[in-house]
Amino acid sequence: MNPKKVDIRKQFSTILADYLLQLRQNRKLSLADVASQTAMTPQAIGLYEKGKRIPSVNAMAKLAFFYNVDEEDALKVREDAIIDTTKILGDDTPSAIKNEYVVLSLREPQITIDGEPLTAEELEKATEFIKAMRIKQNKTF
Known part of the structure; x- marks a missing residue:
């Protein structure tokens, strides 16, 4: 008998999820309200807020614009979530997140002389x- 496969998405970092949920709740908006103004689905926004999916850069930029927050700050929270998720999941990190992590790690020089x-x-x-x-x-x- 095969053991049930664990859904590793439940273990994603909650940094970004908490941030997005707080933005929406502070404005007393429903998922449908945000979705109608951002051309996203309520389901996608819900997955972002539950930490089961990390929005693309474009989706994050749309959300930052909608919530009237600094886009660079919002993207930094997204990057922090990618880094944290990679640390949490290690080798089990989904390849798309792992690829973004590699790109992020190359942005800042980590090689020393x-x-x-x-x-x-x-x-x-x-x-x-x-x-x-x-x-x-x-x-x-």
Whole structure:
């Protein structure tokens, strides 16, 4: 007998869910109210607020606009939820979230030389150098 598969989405970070729920409840709005003004479904918004789905960047931007909150702040909460979810789920993180986590982790230099993190400019130069080395290696084969 196969054990019932656990729905890992129930274990997503609640950072973003709590944020979105609070925004809606503070304005005393229903899911239908938000949905009608954002061209989203009440079901999608409900999943975001329950922490069972993470909205896309575009959906998050729509919600930030609707709630009249700073878009950068709202997207930062979304990013924090992706990072937190990845830490919670580890290897069980869904690939879409894992991919976004990788992109987010590459935004800020985490490589250090002599204990100092690389600046964005140094990281860009290092990336270009590595690309040039790969091209050179491919030409020698």
